[in-house]
Amino acid sequence: MTAEEKKGIARAKEIYQDRALRAKELKAEGKQVMGYFCLYPVLEVLTAFDIAPFRILGDMKEPITKADACLPTVVCPFVRSAFDLGLKGRYDFFDGVVMCHSCDIGEKASHIWRIYLDPSYYHFLDTPHTVHKAAQEQFKGQLEDFIKTLESFTGKELSTDKLKEAVEIYNRQRALVRELYDLNKSDPPLVSGTEIIEIMVALMSIPVDEGNDLLKQVITEAKERSDGPQKKPYRLLVWGSVIDNTALIEMIESVGANVVMDDTCVGSRAYFPVVETTDDPLDGLAYRYLVELKCPRTFWEAEYGETKKDYIKDLDSRFGYVKDYIKEWDVNGVILQSVRYCDIHGYEVPGIGDYLNHNSLPNIYIEHDYSEGALAPLRTRVQAFLELIG
C-alpha cells in the first residue's frame, strides 16, 4: 500500500505520525493554513474564510531545547513543547495563528509566540472566565472583532451563509466523533484508546471535510474488522489535561486495560458539544465555545448567584457529565491525569476525586512532565490501581 492509498485507521496513524503531511500539500495547492491554540478559537469562522485550521500541539518525543531561552522551565511542559516546535520551524507552514486565553500560561505563551515567531497574522481571543449572560455577549463581540481581522487579512468579506455551512459541517464532524466513541460502548471496544488519540490528532491536522471522510472510513472499518481490541477486565476513562501523544494511553492499555472513554481536549471534550442553530450563527457559536465546552478553565457555579454552597451539588454541576460517561461506557475505573504545572487541572483533582468516590467509582491521580521517559514509574502505579479495582 502506498502512502497516498492509506485509508481509515491507517491513514489517521499516518497523519498522526507526520501531522504536517496534508497541511503542506494544501499549502502547495494555494490554500491558507492557520495554527490555533487550545479549543477556544472558533474553527467555523476560519473554515468560512476557506482557511484550514491546524491545532498547535506539542511533541512528547522531542526534547525541549529552544523554548528554555524564552519560557521558564516551571511552566506547563505541553506549552513549552508546542512553543519549542514553533521555534524549531515545525510550524513554519502556518499563514498565521489564532491564540486564546485558555489558561494563564496559554495566554502568556501566545504573546511570547507573537514576539519570537512574528506570524503574518495573529489574533488573540480573550475568552471570558465565566459563562454569565454578559460573558456570552462579550465573547460574541470578540468573535465579531476576530472576523474583522480576518476580513482585513484575507481581503474577503465573511458571508453568513458560509458561516452557517461551516457550522453544519463541524456539527457533522461532532456527530461522527460521537458515533466513533459510541463504538466503544461495546465490550470489547471496537477502537483502542491509542487509536482514538491518533484519529483525534489527525482530525485536528486536516480540513474538516476531509476529517469527516476519514471518520466515516474509520467507523466502517472499526465495525468490520476482526483485529480490534481484545476484551479486558478493566474499562477505563481517562480525565484531565491535554493528551496529544499515544504513549500514556499505550502504557495504560499495555497493562491489561482498555481505555474506552476520555474527558480530555484532544478527545471527547473537543467534539461532544454541538453548535445550536441560531439566526445569527455567532450566538450559537459563542454559546457553544464559551458555555458548552467543559474545560475546567471556565468558572462554573451550580446555580447562578447561589448564596450557600452545597459541595456535592457543586461537584455534580461540574462533573455530572463525567458520571454520565462512566455509566454509558460502562467504565470501572478512572485515571485522573495531568501534566505538571497545570493549575487548571491540578486544582480540580481532589474535587473530582471526591465526586467519583461519592459515586463509588475507583480512581487514581497521576502526574507527568510530558515526556515519554516519565511514564515508566507511572506504569507501576497504574498496575497497582488495576489490582485495587479487582
Added chain:
Amino acid sequence: MSDEKKKKKKAINRLKTMYPLRANIDKGYERSVEATKAGKPTAWSMVNWWEADPILKAMDIEIVYPENYGAVCAAFGKAQAFLDRSDAEGFPTHMCGYARNCIGYAAKMKELGEIPSEAPMGGMPKPMLLLCSGALCDARIKWFQALGRYLDAPVWTVEMPHPGVEESQMPGVREKAIDFMVKELREFVVFLERLTGRKMDWNKLDEIANDLIAINKIWYDLNEMRKVRPCPMHSRDFWTCMNASLFPAGDPKEALRLYQDMYDEVKQRVDDKIGAVANEKYRMIFGELPPWHALKIFDELAERGWNFVIESWAYQAPKPMDYSKISDPIERIATQTYQWLTGYFEDALKEKEYMGYFAYPYIEWARTFQCDGALFHPLITCRTATNHLILAQDRLLSKWNVPAMIAEGDIVDLNLFDYADTMRKAEVLEEMMDHHKKVRQERGLEW
C-alpha cells in the same frame, strides 16, 4: 553596635513618612482582625486591583486576602504545616504556595471547627463569601472553587478582560470590555444585597471609589519622582507602603493624607538632590516580590551603590487618567481597573512589544528610569509572576543593553532564595552593567 553594623543600617536612606503610613496599614489589619472576630461579615478575597474592594467596603463587608495571609504565615514560619496538610489532602505540590497554605488552613479549620491555634495574627475567620478574581492567574479562580471542600461559603468571580496588545486598540474593544465589567459588577452588587440582606449605599461607594482613585494617583505621581538622579526612594519603601494602595489596607482618607506627606518628603529630596542610596552607581529594576526574609541583601547591595528605583508592574498604581466625566461609580471602578491592566498597551504596540503588562513596563521603565540593570526574583510556585521574566530579561538586553540577573526564590518556601549565590551573581552583573553602559553610550542612548 559596631561601626560596621551602623554603616549597614544607613546604607538605605529610608523615608521618614514611610513609618506612619506603614503604621496605618498595620492598624488597618488589626482593626480588621478585631472586626471579624467580633462577627462582622467577612469575605475572603483575591487581590482584585480595586475592582471589588470598593464594593465590599461600601457594603461594610470586611475583606481578608488569603494571598497576603500566605505571606504572613511564611514570615511567621507557620506555613509549612499548612502546606503539608494541602499535600495530604491530595492537591498537587506544584500549585501556588499561597493557595496551598490557604487550603491546608481551611482543611484544618474544618477539622477543628475553629481557627487553628497556631495561625498567626489571629488567623482568618470563616468567610461568608469567597471572591475570585479573573485577573492574571488561574489560581485566583481555581483555588477558591477548590475550597468548597472545606467551606460552605458561596463563590463569586469578578471578570477582568485581558485583551492582547494590538486587539486592545481595535475600535470599541475598550468600551466593550469596560461595559462587560460594569454589567458583571452590577450583578455582583445585586448578589451581595441578597447575600447580606443589606442595600448598597451608593453614596458611600462613590466616595470610596474616589478615595481609591486619589490614593492611586498620588502613589503613582510619587513613584514617578523616582526617575530623577539620584533616585530619592528605594524599593524597600515602596514595598513597605504599597499595601495602602494595592489591598487597599488602612483607613483610605488617612492613607491619602499619609501618601501626601510621603509625596512631600520625596519632592523635598528631589529638590535637595538627596538619594535613597548615598552613592548611586547602579539604578536597578526589581522584578517580582522581594525575598521578605532576606531584605538585608538590599542594604548590602546599597553599599555597592545599587539603588532600586522601580519594581514590578503588578504592584504599581495605574497610570492616571481623567475620571471626572464618569459619574457612575461602578463605571469609574471598572475603568480604573481596566486602566491598570491595559495602561501600557498603547505604548507597547508602538514599540511592537506584545506582552503589554508584566514584561513591557520593564522595557519602558528601563529607559524612562534610566536603569543599568535588573534583579529578577522568580517565585517558583507563582508562575504568573515568573513566566514573563525570561522574556523581559531578553528584551531588556537586546533592546536597551540593560542586563538582568535571575535569583530564584518562592513565596512561601523561603529557603529557596540563596543569599550568597545572589551576591556572587550580583558581582558578575556589575561587570556586565559596566560593560553595557559603555555600549549604550556608543549606541547614543540617553543613559
